[in-house]
Amino acid sequence: MSTDHGRVINFGAGPSALPLSVLEEAQTGLVNFAGTGMGIAEISHRSKEFQAFLDGFERDIRTQLDVPPTHRILFTQGGGTGQFSAVVLNLLARYKLLRPQASAEDTVLDYVVTGSWSKKAAEEARRLGGSTVRTVVDARVYSKDGKAFDNIPPHAEFAFSADPALIYYCENETVDGVEFAHDAQSPAAFPFHLLPQNTLVPLIADYSSSFMCRPIPRLADHAVIYAGAQKNIGPAGLTVLIVREDCIVDVDAAAKLGAAPVPLILSYKTLADSGSLYNTPSVLAIYMAGLVVKRMKENGGLPYYEEVNRRKANKLYAAVHEGEQKGVFRRKVQQGSESWMNAVFEVLGEGAEKKFLDGAEKEGMKGLKGHRSVGGVRVSLYNAVTEQEVDKLIAYMARFLAESASVEAAA
Structure with missing residues (x-):
């Protein structure tokens, strides 16, 4: 019985x-994982019990997100920030294998910058060079x-390169509270229709703060989707990757x-060849995220x-909106560009935000305090935040x- x-x-x-x-x-x-007599933080990541758990965790993600067989699910460390570098290095390697004569000037990386995290990702790509x-x-x-x-800019303003080594976007900007719309017909939806045609598009998506909150639109059209686990499905220390085989x-x-x-x-190949066990993975974070995803399946899934x-x-x-009107x-x-996961707003008036x-x-x-770089109030509505808890806030x-209103009337 829970307390x-x-x-x-x-x-x-x-x-x-x-x-x-x-x-x-x-x-x-x-204390005792899977009847081994050892706790999950103590057990070998090479043990058959942990391998069985890892396999089940992968299946639960694949099933709920409907990940096609063309894509591998990998587990690693480093968070989203680590993937700022990894996606660049792996996709540049792919591009060089496909076009060995291409110079750095000919090798273009496209970045859609809609918030603090996609801005940081683009900055890291520039720092790494080679493109x-x-x-x-x-x-x-x-x-x-x-x-x-x-905001999410108008579709008419998006102009992708004809043959980029990668196209990068962040689905939900945690700091700024901006997200691509969920309705494919919305002008704030990601403009998949503008991507280069008749090719395996090297589309990269950072899904860190919206992973497993709903189905991923056109998942199969992505080259890489990655997510730090510490928003919707687990503690910090784990990053989930969905990587297309090519x-x-x-x-x-x-x-x-x-x-x-x-x-x-x-290297994605290192991770894939080793079944995400090239080095000791984040065993405890994998365990807890696996429990969360299993519970999600039992509750009805995405x-x-x-x-x-x-x-x-x-x-x-x-x-x-009611507070705005007042x-x-x-x-x-x-x-139209608001995030489901990270709602941001300001409380107006001298000292009002602190009072709130x-x-x-x-x-x-x-x-509830907003990110230090932007201030204000930020309400994160991840999966584990219940509707009843949101009702209490409202x-x-x-x-x-x-x-x-009473204070204003008295004044």
């Missing part, structure tokens, strides 16, 4: 909330102030042709979570609005 363990509601952006039932189940595994890094579109140009990441290349052969050498630990996440986001944005809240993202955050914390709701927001 609350004195827990608060965690609206933090990551490491984020995990289901209490999984945390309780993990307690048992920390021409091109910004397909920069969302700041289309913002209300010309500086903020607050992107698992011999990086040493590419280096002989002039491509940059790829550290073995960053259709269930998509519907619940839709309701949570709709309720919260309705509450923000001059207390101000949304930071243009309508302090009041929420007194009621057991933590992790009730608090309504009381805050009422109190603000």
Whole structure:
């Protein structure tokens, strides 16, 4: 029987909330995993028990996301930041094998920059060199102030290169609260129809903060999808990769042709050939994420979570809109580009934001302060945040609005 363990509601952006039932189940595994008499943090990653768990974890991801046999599922470390480098090095190796005569100037990397994380990814690509890094579109140009990441740019502004070594986008920008729309017909959806045609497009997607919150649109059309686990499915220390087979290349052969050498630990071929066990993986993080994904399957899988996440986001944005009408809240993202997972807004007035955050914390709701680079309030609505917990926040927001109106009336 679960107890609350004195827990608060965690609206933090990551490491984020995990289901209490999984945390309780993990307690048992920390002491005795799969009847081995050893805890999961002690057991060999080469043991048959851990291998069986890893295989099941992979199957649960493949089944729920409907990952086709053309793609491998790999597990590694380094988080999304590690993949900023890995995707560049592996895709440049692929491109060199396909076009050995191409110079660095001829080798183009396309980056769609819609927020802080895609901006950092593009910066890392430039730092690594060996290619021409091109910004397909920069969302700041289309913002209300010309500086903020607050929108998905119009499709007419996207202009992909004819033959890029990679095309990179971040599906959900955790810091800025901007996400490509879920409706394929929306002007804020990712413009798949504008991608180069009649080729295996080297499309890369950072799904770190929206992985497993809903199905991935046109998953099979991606070359690489990656996600740090510490948002929706597990603790920090694990990165999940979905890699198309043609992107698992011999990086040493590419280096002989002039491509940059790829550290073995960053090579997708190394990971694939070793079944993600080239080195000691993040055993505990894999275990807990595996428990989460198994629980998701038992609850009805992604259709269930998509519907619940839709309701949570709709309720919260309705509450923000009500606060806007009353001059207390101000949304930071243009309508249609808002994230389901990370809702951001400002509380207007001298000292009002601190008052809002302090009041929420007194009621057991933590992790609501916006990222240090942008400020404001950020509400992260990951899978483990329940609809009832969101309702509690919305009730608090309504009381805050009422109190603000009373103060204004008294003044």
